[in-house]
Amino acid sequence: MTTIPHASDDSSDQAIWRRLLTLHAHVERRLTQALQRKCGIGLSEFRALECLVQAKDSELRMQDLAEKVGLGQSSVTRLVGRLFSAGLAFRDLCPDDKRGVYAVVTDEGRQRYAAARGTYSEVLSAALNTAGADPALAGTVRSLRSGF
Amino acid sequence: MTTIPHASDDSSDQAIWRRLLTLHAHVERRLTQALQRKCGIGLSEFRALECLVQAKDSELRMQDLAEKVGLGQSSVTRLVGRLFSAGLAFRDLCPDDKRGVYAVVTDEGRQRYAAARGTYSEVLSAALNTAGADPALAGTVRSLRSGF
């Protein structure tokens, strides 16, 4: 049990996570700035739109959306509020459960997502590449991209 | 140039990043809650202490600390302020450059870090394991842990 490379509570998990944090901070910062500058949209808003566009009927329960974007329930309430104020989504009552609320993307929301999608993918790949140039992160990026 | 597997602007970068975000959100949330509950310390504070403890002379320039913890410069000003209020660190003027400020960890800071370190590593490994149990993330976790 001791030398099996299962790496269950391996101390190198810390090293892995440290590199991952650096990578995450770097990439997320770039994405945030690029989307805000070029598309006038926040990163959370973009991801929410993405989830909605890809969802069946372009709608999701608030709760499901929360899990998909990795935010808390209350944050999503306000996130959808922002999308509504921007005309990118609206709320719709769930017919069979009046407590439930659907967030639904609008046509304009779809357009904004389509417009931002290019920027997102370009900046993402570019950020991963520059991170991969850093010797400390090169291995991590390679691992992720190679899939093993 | 077209079929070379350099994966420069490969569209699968998006898939990679989506999994990474889910993993990141999951693990960071667990770490935040565990450290706050069991150790009464924030995640940023813990990471700053870690950087300081491991640094030469237990001190770092604000700027260097900012880069290490992946925060903006102004955020680190307040982060060190919090550490000071908690008695875990203090500021020291740089003798050769009076603009510069060193953040220096105190003995109590070292103790708090030592006390929290166990919780951190345990929760981290546990969170990675539970994430690895999710089929969607298993591959990512394995990739990171195997190093390739």
Add this chain to the structure above:
DNA sequence: CAAAAGCTTGCATGCACATGTATCTTGTTG
């Protein structure tokens, strides 16, 4: 060469904002 002007750097502060926790309201279910 010395002093002053102008630019740059390092950190602190004001402000806006997104997020989390706890709580409340409303609707559902036993």
Add this chain to the structure above:
DNA sequence: CAACAAGATACATGTGCATGCAAGCTTTTG
């Protein structure tokens, strides 16, 4: 009716951006 579930809201907090301020550096000028 009691217990529970889904969202919305109140409040506190951490973060980033823009800005301010003081210290260093560079260039100009006498």
